[in-house]
Amino acid sequence: MLIELLTDQYPGMRQWLTQRLSAVVMALYTMLFVLMLVIQQPANYQEWYAFFSPWWWRLVTFIFWICLTMHAWLGVRDVLKDYVANLTVRSYLQLLVELALIVDLVWLMMILMNLRF
């Protein structure tokens, strides 16, 4: 079963495959986004608001952002693994990146759900 590749039985494959699968989702969303943009051509706030109004489009956008978050997290972690040899410094930097990505994801979720501070 292919799904097993995403379990902790395959620690290396899991990361590698997650990065590739998330990239595929992001590529598909980007194509869809450009297509929607060409069709609807939102020019002002109201039109942009309408652009993101359909529930399915918000859901797809949120899935895209989850993939973006995972992809970015794995990518930045790879770069940190390569360039930051000191484990303590690397752990703090990783934590910083993780926090930033989580805040970003939550922020997007609030925007999509029309929440305001």
Added chain:
Amino acid sequence: MKFSIYRYNPDVDKKPYMQDYDIDLEDSDQMLLDALVRIKQVDDTLSLRKSCREGVCGSDSMNINGKNGLACITKISDLEQPIVLRPMPGLPVIRDLVVDMTQFFEHYNSVKPYLENNDPLPETERLQSPEDRAKLDGLYECILCGACTTSCPSFWWNPDKFVGPAGLMQAYRFIADSRDQAEEERLENLEDPYRLYRCHNIMNCVDVCPKKLNPNAAIAKIKDLKIERAKDKKPKKLFNLKVL
């Protein structure tokens, strides 16, 4: 002909330095190794490894004008002057152009570069079909010169953990061998996030290989094979329920 060569003798020198040479070559000196032998006639303190002088042993791999290669099969006429020679990057320097390849061979050993077959020994050799034999082309020719692994940034950053292109290509050489029975173990041996997956397709290995091999393709095939094998696996039971 002008040369600038990396010099370092840990017994005498506090730190490495580049030494310039201006050498008159003979007409018979066609390859870089010929020139290095000529330099050694002038300065016998220069250290380098060499053996077969025809691209088979892989001893004289070094960094030539910024790119790893074998001195014995590199034409002098193809090189810009001054020819800058350094030891292969990413490995400890023993002296001048001689590097300590212990780490490289430890990784090579870690992939068990030999056939594992538990069947009783046949009377004659273990036969292969021409098709199965052809699967080893582009893999078995590796001479373990280390040019690919030492030009790989992933190896520079994680030399103790990442097996490197040469080791991984040899891992695939035995995975692809129809006579080998340890495919499963070999794939598991490379499952750690570092050993195989630090390869980011930078392709320096393909660029420098003096035998024109493609370690990157071998690495990709290992990953593909892992996916293929997972496809064939039967799904595991999620709950171990006893049915009366």
